[in-house]
Amino acid sequence: MKDVSLFIPCLVDLFLPEIGEATFRVLRRLGLNPVYHREQTCCGMPAYHAGHLEEAGRLARHFISIFEKDEAVVCPSGSCVLMVRRRYPVLLEAHPAWRRRADALAGRVHELSEYIVDVLGRDDVGASFAGKAAYHESCQLSRGLGVIEQPKRLIRASAGTELTPLNAADECCGFGGDFSMKYPEISEAMVKDKADNFIAGGADVLVMSEPGCLLNVRGYLERHHPGRKAVHIACFLAGNEEAP
Amino acid sequence: MEDSARQEILDRLRQAPTQAVPERLDLPPLSERSQDREALIETFSRKLAAQTGVCHRVPDTASALEMLARVLEEEGVRQAMAATDEYLASLNLPDWGREHGFDIGTPRDYPDRAAYKTAVFDRVQAGITGADFIVAESGTLALIHDRDQARLISLAPIVHVVLAPVDRVVPAYEDVMESAFGHGRRPSHISLITGPSMTADIQATPFKGMHGPRRLIVILVERGQAVAPAKGGPPQQ
Amino acid sequence: MKIKTDQYAETARRELGNPNSRVFLNLLPAFLSVMRQAAMQSFPDPAAAHAMGGVIRAEALDRLPELLEQFERNATAAGTKVFWAWDGHAANGYILDLALKHGIGYVTKGKSMITEEIGLNDLLEENGIEVWETDLGEFIAQLLGRPPFHIVGPAVNVPVEEIRDLFMDRIGLEKPTTDPVELGLAARNFLRDKFHHMEMGITGVNMAVAETGTIINVENEGNIRFNKSSPRIQVSVMSLEKVVPTMMEAMHLLRLLCRNCTGQELGAYVSLDTGPKNPDEIDGPEELHVIILDNGRTRLYQDPNLREILRCMRCGGCLNVCPIYRRIGGYPYGWAYSGPMGQILNPLLLGLDRTRDLVQSCTLCHACRDACMTGIDHPGLLLYLRSKAAEGDPDLGASPESWPIAWFFKAFAHAAANPVLWRTTVRLVRSLFNRTAREGRVTKAPGPLAAWLESRDFPAMPEKTFHERWADLERKG
Numbered sequence: 001m002k003d004v005s006l007f008i009p010c011l012v013d014l015f016l017p018e019i020g021e022a023t024f025r026v027l028r029r030l031g032l033n034p035v036y037h038r039e040q041t042c043c044g045m046p047a048y049h050a051g052h053l054e055e056a057g058r059l060a061r062h063f064i065s066i067f068e069k070d071e072a073v074v075c076p077s078g079s080c081v082l083m084v085r086r087r088y089p090v091l092l093e094a095h096p097a098w099r100r101r102a103d104a105l106a107g108r109v110h111e112l113s114e115y116i117v118d119v120l121g122r123d124d125v126g127a128s129f130a131g132k133a134a135y136h137e138s139c140q141l142s143r144g145l146g147v148i149e150q151p152k153r154l155i156r157a158s159a160g161t162e163l164t165p166l167n168a169a170d171e172c173c174g175f176g177g178d179f180s181m182k183y184p185e186i187s188e189a190m191v192k193d194k195a196d197n198f199i200a201g202g203a204d205v206l207v208m209s210e211p212g213c214l215l216n217v218r219g220y221l222e223r224h225h226p227g228r229k230a231v232h233i234a235c236f237l238a239g240n241e242e243a244p
Numbered sequence: 245m246e247d248s249a250r251q252e253i254l255d256r257l258r259q260a261p262t263q264a265v266p267e268r269l270d271l272p273p274l275s276e277r278s279q280d281r282e283a284l285i286e287t288f289s290r291k292l293a294a295q296t297g298v299c300h301r302v303p304d305t306a307s308a309l310e311m312l313a314r315v316l317e318e319e320g321v322r323q324a325m326a327a328t329d330e331y332l333a334s335l336n337l338p339d340w341g342r343e344h345g346f347d348i349g350t351p352r353d354y355p356d357r358a359a360y361k362t363a364v365f366d367r368v369q370a371g372i373t374g375a376d377f378i379v380a381e382s383g384t385l386a387l388i389h390d391r392d393q394a395r396l397i398s399l400a401p402i403v404h405v406v407l408a409p410v411d412r413v414v415p416a417y418e419d420v421m422e423s424a425f426g427h428g429r430r431p432s433h434i435s436l437i438t439g440p441s442m443t444a445d446i447q448a449t450p451f452k453g454m455h456g457p458r459r460l461i462v463i464l465v466e467r468g469q470a471v472a473p474a475k476g477g478p479p480q481q
Numbered sequence: 482m483k484i485k486t487d488q489y490a491e492t493a494r495r496e497l498g499n500p501n502s503r504v505f506l507n508l509l510p511a512f513l514s515v516m517r518q519a520a521m522q523s524f525p526d527p528a529a530a531h532a533m534g535g536v537i538r539a540e541a542l543d544r545l546p547e548l549l550e551q552f553e554r555n556a557t558a559a560g561t562k563v564f565w566a567w568d569g570h571a572a573n574g575y576i577l578d579l580a581l582k583h584g585i586g587y588v589t590k591g592k593s594m595i596t597e598e599i600g601l602n603d604l605l606e607e608n609g610i611e612v613w614e615t616d617l618g619e620f621i622a623q624l625l626g627r628p629p630f631h632i633v634g635p636a637v638n639v640p641v642e643e644i645r646d647l648f649m650d651r652i653g654l655e656k657p658t659t660d661p662v663e664l665g666l667a668a669r670n671f672l673r674d675k676f677h678h679m680e681m682g683i684t685g686v687n688m689a690v691a692e693t694g695t696i697i698n699v700e701n702e703g704n705i706r707f708n709k710s711s712p713r714i715q716v717s718v719m720s721l722e723k724v725v726p727t728m729m730e731a732m733h734l735l736r737l738l739c740r741n742c743t744g745q746e747l748g749a750y751v752s753l754d755t756g757p758k759n760p761d762e763i764d765g766p767e768e769l770h771v772i773i774l775d776n777g778r779t780r781l782y783q784d785p786n787l788r789e790i791l792r793c794m795r796c797g798g799c800l801n802v803c804p805i806y807r808r809i810g811g812y813p814y815g816w817a818y819s820g821p822m823g824q825i826l827n828p829l830l831l832g833l834d835r836t837r838d839l840v841q842s843c844t845l846c847h848a849c850r851d852a853c854m855t856g857i858d859h860p861g862l863l864l865y866l867r868s869k870a871a872e873g874d875p876d877l878g879a880s881p882e883s884w885p886i887a888w889f890f891k892a893f894a895h896a897a898a899n900p901v902l903w904r905t906t907v908r909l910v911r912s913l914f915n916r917t918a919r920e921g922r923v924t925k926a927p928g929p930l931a932a933w934l935e936s937r938d939f940p941a942m943p944e945k946t947f948h949e950r951w952a953d954l955e956r957k958g
Binding site: 249250252253254256257258260261262263265266267268269271272273274275291295351354357360361362365366381382384389390391394395396399400416417418421425430431432433434435436437438439440441442443444445446447448449451453454455456457 | 505508509523524525526529530532533535536539540542543545546549550555558559565566567571615616617618621634635636637639640641644661662664665668669672673676677693694701702703704706707709710711721728729732733735736745746747748749750751752753754755756757758759761762763764765773775779780782783785788856
Binding site: 018021139140170175220 | 494891
């Protein structure tokens, strides 16, 4: 069985570990052996987005040294993959040796749906959900990494599932990391529209690829529309969409 | 003082570090480039109409003038100002106007700029011009201004009527510029006109005739009688 | 123009609750964006046409000094008076001197963001010269004393009742009407008189073509053409990055500009000036002055990481797709430029300290970068500015980050680079954090999450992190 290394975002590790578990189960189901490097902590994105490059660089080096021997690294978050693939080489520009190591690793780090569809060549992962599912196109994954169709293909291939259109699917949900905490009213206006579009579209569940987006939208739904469900795509595919 | 600003600016720009530029790839040509004249005229008419402009196509000068009379009547025009570009000059609109009940003057009727401006702002209900190019790609008229193509005629009156030979139609803006700026020519002013003046600045409600004309009517004349070529050829000495 | 960039947060809050603003923000940007997509289809290869915009602008910036000299040479040969202004003070002074020399009583202006940047109107008015904005939206905004709401519709959010009252009060509208067309007609009549008698018109410049010494302006209303046809003196102000090498390239950019700005294939009027009028022309300016303005741009140009922002053609495409702009409108950005490009240019021209929120308030969603007709990577530029804000940079007017925040990130990085310390910290944070939780979620808590929790729940930290579950998972899973 081929090994695949799990890159578990800090938000997942701390707040949404079931996403990590679901990722594990889906990859196992596809005949892979997921391994988990216990030294991993955080890819450094929060520091980078706040402009603290030295700190972000330190975490980049930590990450690279942990993962660079892996043939394939899979992550249930597009923003974290974008960080590693796109930002690490820039961050480490001034350290040529590290820059080379970052470049070498970049092509081997994948977001989950990207890995399943593009690398493994699979649509059907044995998922099933009887009902309508809508999909929110997270910014970093879609516009950042260009991964748009892959999650939709996986959802469509799920037995009994109808992928329904979502109005303004590609508009930002208003998370943006600490944006949601620093500019909460603007953020709220954005997540409200996302939730309203989901509800108006009539889907039974909103599938999301980003843990951050999920915290944001689910948090809003729980407060204002209890009973309306948002779920991470890993959990959707693994079959535990009734996540706690 | 000013020279030092110029020097400082240029020096600083020159001493800045260089930066790689993205690779330039070829662009496929616009679809209008492969259209024949009929298709171009059709494209022009359709796009002009989308802007609420009106396009009439007539076979010869006589019918062009008939159409002009009809247009001026419909638009309630009694006084008009006409440009004196070669095509319009060949129509002798002032005389024609007198015969048909329209008072059509040209800028030359006025002793000075101020008198001309008063006429074109306050007196006339229409400006009549030719067009140097009829650009299919967006339903656009290109006017190359000079002594015989005054600027305000196509701007100040509420109605703008254009009379032009149909063989002035070209696919795209580049055709206009290649000709206008060819052979070292430097026209002082060029207007590209696509439909009437418009705005939607109040509550996003669109309307025509904000500052410029509210109506734009184009009369395209087929060859038949001797028509003047567009501005082109070697520069005048 | 008053600088209110430090009032971003409160202005944004106010605008979020302003129904007039919300009506237009819900309609206009999305509409323009859809129109843009449709108009781009007129290109046989829209993606390639789009990419070419960035290439042309990058090449132009690369050759900037040479192109500016070429433009000056060709414009001067055609009779244009070219004036190089180091800053707004110099540019305004030049224009004022010109107006005073010619005994100008009033000037009319076409929409020009650069003149807003340098506060030209205020200086002229202080010196007894009336200034009339002539773009309908700018005219209304000027009468109301407000900044522009949107690049294309500066006053599109203003209710008709307010415009009616304004026009009755200020421009002699007699019959009270709330019909937009009738109100527009009233403005037309009022401004027509100004156009007729004006002796000096001031415009901006959309593009300056080096090859021919030509300046190009795009509009829909006709007011810019009036400014170029009626008065004896025309002054056109351009920021120095607006130069483009050739007329052919300018035509391509013209197509992209119009599609991005208003979703049109071309604006109703495009006017190209190469020198003043010829002696035998009866209308047009006898004098054409083009002011090449620096105002901080050569400074920006020095940093290759920042230079990209100078590609901007002010099309407004980024505003139309920005999810934040779509909710707060133009006012919160507090100065001449709004939306994503304003979030970069305002800080670079005014300094980072007074524009903190403009640099921070962005989710990095990348919609702007994708819409930009010249391929500017706004998120990348904002991240760069954030790094400057964090470490401090006197050239950019940035004091270093406050020590608690700097210390927090140092501690964060230290913990995250030391797995054992990280795990210990996580356990500690979990026990503290979960004190605020009920039934697996947090609905109210002090600290950084407080504002979030006003409108959203947050999960409690599960009993075991993924890391702590791994052993079981590997064994059983």
